[in-house]
Amino acid sequence: MAPDPLVRLDAVSKIFPGGIVGLDTVDLDIARGEFLTLLGPSGCGKTTSLRVIAGFESPSSGKVLLESRDITALRPFDRPVNTVFQDYALFPHMNVAENVGFGLSLRKLSGTEQAKRVGEALDMVGLGDKIGARVSELSGGQRQRVALARAIVCEPRVLLLDEPLSALDAHLREQMQVELKRLQSRLGTTFVMVTHDQTEALSISDRIVVMNKGRIEQIAPPATLYDRPATKFVASFIGTMNLLQSRFVGRDGDRLRFTAGPLPLEAVSETGEAPGEGSVRTIGVRPEDLLVATEAEPGTAPARVNSIVFHGRTLRLHAELGQGMPVVIDAPRRAEGFQFSVGDVAYISLRRGANCPMLSS
Numbered sequence: 597m598a599p600d601p602l603v604r605l606d607a608v609s610k611i612f613p614g615g616i617v618g619l620d621t622v623d624l625d626i627a628r629g630e631f632l633t634l635l636g637p638s639g640c641g642k643t644t645s646l647r648v649i650a651g652f653e654s655p656s657s658g659k660v661l662l663e664s665r666d667i668t669a670l671r672p673f674d675r676p677v678n679t680v681f682q683d684y685a686l687f688p689h690m691n692v693a694e695n696v697g698f699g700l701s702l703r704k705l706s707g708t709e710q711a712k713r714v715g716e717a718l719d720m721v722g723l724g725d726k727i728g729a730r731v732s733e734l735s736g737g738q739r740q741r742v743a744l745a746r747a748i749v750c751e752p753r754v755l756l757l758d759e760p761l762s763a764l765d766a767h768l769r770e771q772m773q774v775e776l777k778r779l780q781s782r783l784g785t786t787f788v789m790v791t792h793d794q795t796e797a798l799s800i801s802d803r804i805v806v807m808n809k810g811r812i813e814q815i816a817p818p819a820t821l822y823d824r825p826a827t828k829f830v831a832s833f834i835g836t837m838n839l840l841q842s843r844f845v846g847r848d849g850d851r852l853r854f855t856a857g858p859l860p861l862e863a864v865s866e867t868g869e870a871p872g873e874g875s876v877r878t879i880g881v882r883p884e885d886l887l888v889a890t891e892a893e894p895g896t897a898p899a900r901v902n903s904i905v906f907h908g909r910t911l912r913l914h915a916e917l918g919q920g921m922p923v924v925i926d927a928p929r930r931a932e933g934f935q936f937s938v939g940d941v942a943y944i945s946l947r948r949g950a951n952c953p954m955l956s957s
């Protein structure tokens with residue numbers, strides 16, 4: 597665990613009535629100024645984690661610490677934490693300035709000070725010219741910005757965001773991801789966001805927490821999670837990954853040699869340990885790390901092409917290797933040279949230097 601986290605969840609469990617497990621012994625350190633994303637399938641405990649940090653939910657056991665202070669029993673309003681909700685939760689009868697200033701009006705600041713801070717917060721989200729507009733006159737993206745301004749105006753230590761972009765269309769969503777990240781860097785505030793969209797998590801976060809059934813599977817920066825997933829669950833949740841049952845056949849230095857049916861593979865051992873000779877492990881291979889050729893060469897294995905899906909810059913080949921082992925390959929589209937059709941045999945091999953993780957279950 598980090599030596600001096602801003603927020604720490606210490607063995608937090610949440611059991612709902614009827615014995616439903618929301619969180620199961622979650623340990624999590626959140627660093628000052630980081631953009632942390634909680635990612636996972638529906639029901640894995642993302643929102644419950646956020647609600648425990650906000651104080652809307654109290655843990656069944658375990659502690660919530662803020663700068664080493666135990667805040668487990670503190671009411672939501674007494675925590676230096678703000679939440680941006682999925683549906684924005686704006687007041688429809690108030691204008692933009694009144695919505696943004698609402699939290700400040702409860703804090704007994706002078707009128708001039710309030711107006712100054714509301715103006716600054718709206719400038720920060722690019723809505724300085726909408727200060728007097730009615731909420732009903734705003735687009736979805738503008739409403740989301742108002743909700744953000746309202747959350748940052750009180751200068752929280754931690755900003756919690758519960759699926760903040762899910763109501764936006766794909767194009768606006770991508771634009772808001774960039775803006776959200778920029779806003780976070782400028783403010784230097786710690787952001788904790790919930791999403792079930794792995795592309796969003798990968799593009800926006802400093803670190804991602806992958807959750808499954810109320811537990812944390814892995815915490816890592818996006819590139820580490822993509823290149824070195826620790827478990828089969830993480831490997832299959834982040835991007836596309838072939839999970840190939842492979843037999844260990846020997847090692848060359850730190851590279852472990854396997855065969856998946858007829859296909860030779862190499863994996864890196866995270867721990868330096870090698871499995872026993874002949875033992876079987878799951879090796880994760882990204883579709884872009886497999887090469888295809890029309891002719892057999894040393895180090896290649898034949899695979900029958902079952903379908904070809906157009907992906908823009910690449911073609912995704914769904915093929916069958918050896919005895920019924922499905923494998924997905926992303927091959928670059930070429931104007932000339934080799935082309936494949938359904939039913940063809942492709943000779944596949946592992947790209948030199950590919951880092952394939954050996955996965956635990």
Ligand SMILES: Nc1ncnc2c1ncn2[C@@H]1O[C@H](COP(=O)(O)OP(=O)(O)OP(=O)(O)O)[C@@H](O)[C@H]1O
Nearest residue numbers: 612616617618637638639640641642643644645792
């Ligand atoms: N108030 C509640 N009462 C009973 N069970 C609850 C309650 N809140 C959450 N749960 C259960 O706890 C588990 C975790 O729920 P949570 O809302 O944290 O998941 P999530 O990962 O945010 O899912 P989603 O992406 O669907 O919002 C689920 O099984 C859910 O049904």
